[in-house]
Amino acid sequence: MVTQGTLHMTEQKRRRLVAFNLRDAGTLFGLLAISGLFAVLAPDFLTLHNLINILQQSSINACVAIGMTLVIIGGGIDLSVGASAALSAVLTAMMMAAGVPLGLALLAGLGIGLACGYINGALISYAGLQPFIVTLGTLSLYRALALIVTGGNPILNLPGNFSNIFNASIGILPVPVVIVIVLSAIVWLVLRKAPIGEYILAAGGNEEAARVAGVPIARTKITTYMASGALAFIAGIILVGRLGAAEPVLGNLWELNAIAASAIGGASLMGGKGSIIGTLLGALVLGAMSNGLILMNVQAFYQLLATGIIIIAAMLVDRFTRGRA
Amino acid sequence: MSNTPDKPRLAMRDIGKTYGAFAALSGVSLNVGAGEVHALLGENGAGKSTLLKILSGIVAPATGSIEVDGRPLHGHSLANARRSGIAMIHQELQQVPELTVAQNMFLGRPLTRAGIILARAPMRAAAAATLAKLDKSIDPDAKISTLRVAQRQIVEIARALLFEARIIAMDEPTSSLMPAEVEKLGAIIRQLASTGTAIIYVSHKLDEVRRFCHRASVLRDGRLVGTIALADTTEEQIVTMMVGRDLSHEVHPCASTGEVVLDVRGLSWKDRVREVSFTLHRGEILGIAGLMGAGRTELLHLLAGLETPQAGEIRLGGQVVRLRGVRDAIRYGIGLLPEERKKEGILPLRSALSNAAITSLGAYSRQGMIRSGRLRADVMELFRSLHLRPLDPDKPVRLFSGGNQQKIVIARWLLSGVKILLLDEPTRGVDIGAKNEIYRVIRELAASGHAIIVVSSELPEILYISDRVAVMRNGRMTATLERDAMSEETIMQYAARDTRVEETA
Known part of the structure; x- marks a missing residue:
């Protein structure tokens, strides 16, 4: 009897694992299909150098998109990620240029990113405003602050050791890629294993029921926006490190690419559903496509066209495969 | 009252429907005469809604035929069913809240001039004339969103009449009506039947079915168990047909130990809950009866920390506590099973x-x-x-x-x-077999020392499950009845007295 029960449970565990991976497998299949296509069309596509290049190019969007996925699962949206990244990165760069020690400046920048997220979350949770409108407002606000503090000019004379970090590699992987892998693993673990992960899924899936069940709704939502703000800062600082300069206009339209990666990866804008692995794969789909088209010397206009087609195709596949599993 | 003419208004013969390997319906035949009110009974999943969907053209049957006044229905579609005079009043009313009553009645098939210009005045006049036959208090120019559910239902019925429906199917029409509104609907149903309309009435409430309907067809597991004349059948017999077995109704021992776990004094909130005081004991099941809007759900919300009382105090085990949120209530061992399960x-x-x-x-x-x-x-x-x-x-x-x-x-x-469980309509939308399961669970929890409050709108349920019954009316607790004083009559007396005055207030 007991062994039967245990067998039954492991069987269910396996089923759950399979079910969990089915959507991600779909995204992976999409990524492989696109890669296969470019491998044929663009001879240089399938080289180790280029594949690492794709990881490198996708890392910034992936970083922003992980945070975006958390917010979306929690039933919200964060349009201010690009502006949060710009504000926090620019202020960090100004501190570094003024001689503040590297670690301290980065820590302060992280604090600014968290604060940007906290303001979003607090306006949504305590004042009861709609996430779309709040973050649309703070998008302008944070961007304006970044432009005001810099007077619109890039911050240039950054310490050399700072840029060296982000242009270095660990083994064959560039540092930004390693950072994103580590961050993703942490977020994935939190979402699956920590109470806050269950709270985010619950609050996004049915906020009213979650409240009755005792889920701390405000704290949960604010946490997602703060995570989004922090990850936006890290993405911003990776870009500044790569370029060696902090532009106050950096991060323009990042929110759209991040939402696209989340959606391709299976996040539902209705909340309550999403996958970190899916989002990473989604970012790689977008990265691989842009890389492949560049290799083929296709005009940028067509890259935009392809992005649009991929998003809609992913949603259609989603729509028509639901309920079959 | 018996009304079974030679040629039925509606004849459904040998209807079958399968979804994959699952037979939702098989070999179901149903005859409804002109002027007959015919109940369709069965547990959830018995096939009632599939049958209604087939009748109204939403779903095509795999086998069988449908005849209206002897003429077979060819092709299954909503439009076809509508043309044959079949109308459906859904449980969740399908109306546009921001349009007026008259606009809703003509929704999807407006009167026009020259095919493109809306003929507003004739539509309004026709709507008003039809409505007047049913309920003169409904203004055809009022927005649907300003009407109560009962009034919106009457608008749906008027819409069916407007398009000369000869067969009207109603899916649980009284699930959210107050007793007075149920009676009014009953009168309208009788009026419709007297003009020759055939009515199919789906409900879980057997007392209503027995008052409003002539015959009943009982479905179980997709098959027709039988069609019966309600005047010749007892409620127990009907339940046995629906469930397929006898349900025991033994009186259970009270598990209360007399130890007070919850003591509420003078609790008030926004005129919805007024100076409510009561005590709850360990092992006790306290039923709270009352009409809709009596403040029962609000009282539970105050105890569960979803709202903060404006006056009064809550004592748990003798200590005054302040519940500033759900998490406070949980910390003190209070949990709520809310009224609307899905939401x-x-x-x-x-x-x-x-x-x-x-x-x-x-x-x-x-x-x-x-x-x-x-x-x-x-x-x-x-x-x-x-x-x-x-x-x-x-x-x-x-x-x-x-x-x-x-x-x-x-x-x-x-x-x-948690030590105190607040159950708000725990068996709403649950079929009869599962209801008994839930009653058993509630009993066992009480026996294991939990204190339980059950709010229910079904008096038989309250009487069956409770050790004690508190009655609420208009925010106040008007009576607390010990078991030997509990009866439907006494409860209704305390729940409904002076309702006329309050409704106009």
Whole structure:
């Protein structure tokens, strides 16, 4: 009897694992299909150098998109990620240029990113405003602050050791890629294993029921926006490190690419559903496509066209495969 | 009263429908005469809604035929059914809240001039004339959103009449009506029948069915168990037909120990709850009866920390406590099974396990990580003792039946160790077999020392489950009845006195 029960449970565990991976497998299949296509069309596509290049190019969007996925699962949206990244990165760069020690400046920048997220979350949770409108407002606000503090000019004379970090590699992987892998693993673990992960899924899936069940709704939502703000800062600082300069206009339209990666990866804008692995794969789909088209010397206009087609195709596949599993 | 003419108005013959390997209906035949009110009975999943969907053209049957006044219906579509004079009043009314009554009545098939210009005045006049036959108090120019559910239902019926429906099917029309409104609907149904309309009436409430209907057809597991004349059949016989077995109605022993766990004094909130005082004992099941809007749900919300009382005090085990939120209430051992399961109860996308665990995650975590092995074992033990079916903790909760969803929410509170359970309409939308399961669970919880408050709009349920009944009316607690004083008549007396005065207020 007991062994039967245990067998039954492991069987269910396996089923759950399979079910969990089915959507991600779909995204992976999409990524492989696109890669296969470019491998044929663009001879240089399938080289180790280029594949690492794709990881490198996708890392910034992936970083922003992980945070975006958390917010979306929690039933919200964060349009201010690009502006949060710009504000926090620019202020960090100004501190570094003024001689503040590297670690301290980065820590302060992280604090600014968290604060940007906290303001979003607090306006949504305590004042009861709609996430779309709040973050649309703070998008302008944070961007304006970044432009005001810099007077619109890039911050240039950054310490050399700072840029060296982000242009270095660990083994064959560039540092930004390693950072994103580590961050993703942490977020994935939190979402699956920590109470806050269950709270985010619950609050996004049915906020009213979650409240009755005792889920701390405000704290949960604010946490997602703060995570989004922090990850936006890290993405911003990776870009500044790569370029060696902090532009106050950096991060323009990042929110759209991040939402696209989340959606391709299976996040539902209705909340309550999403996958970190899916989002990473989604970012790689977008990265691989842009890389492949560049290799083929296709005009940028067509890259935009392809992005649009991929998003809609992913949603259609989603729509028509639901309920079959 | 008996009304079975030679040629039925509606004849459904040998209707069958399968979904994959599952036979939702097989060999069901149904005759309804002109002027007959015919009840369609059965537990959830018995095939009632599939039959209604086939009748109204939403679903095509796999086998069988439908005749209206002897003429066979060719091709199954909504438009075809409508043309043959079949109208359906859905449980969830399908109306546009921001349009007027008259606009809603002509929705989808407006009168026009020259085919393109809306003929507003004639539409309004026709709507007003039809409405006047049913209820003169409804203004054809009022927005639907300003009407009560009962009035919106009458608008739907008027819409059916406007298009000369000869067969009207009503799916649980009284599920959210007050007693006076139910009577009014009954009068309208009688009026419709007297003009020759055939009415199919789906309801779980057997007393209404017996008052409004002539005959009843009982479905079970997709088959017709039988068609009976209601005048010759007892309620027990009907239930036995629906469930397929006798349901025992033994009187249970009261498990109350007399130890006061909850003592409420002068609790008030926004005129919805007025100076309510009562006590609750360990092991006791306290029923709270009352009409809709009497303040019962609001009282439970105050006790569960969803709202903050404006006056009065709550004492738990002799200590005055302030509940500043749900989490406070949970900390003091109070849990709520909310009235609207889908909206406030379950997390539909999450598994049964996640749903049961959500309140207790903190207690099952070490260093910020959930100890999933222990959590899973404890939840499984609770699911087993509650007889959850199917016993699959990883299945999304939305795929469980209503009764099992309730068990999952109850498991959530048991896991978190609450001592006081507030159950708001625990068997709403749950079929009869599952209701008995829930009653059994409530009893067992009381016997194991939980104190339980049950709010229910069904008096037989209140009488069956409660050790004591408190009655609320217009925010006040008007009576507390011990078991020997409990009866439907006494409860109604305290629940409904002076309703006329209050309704106009």
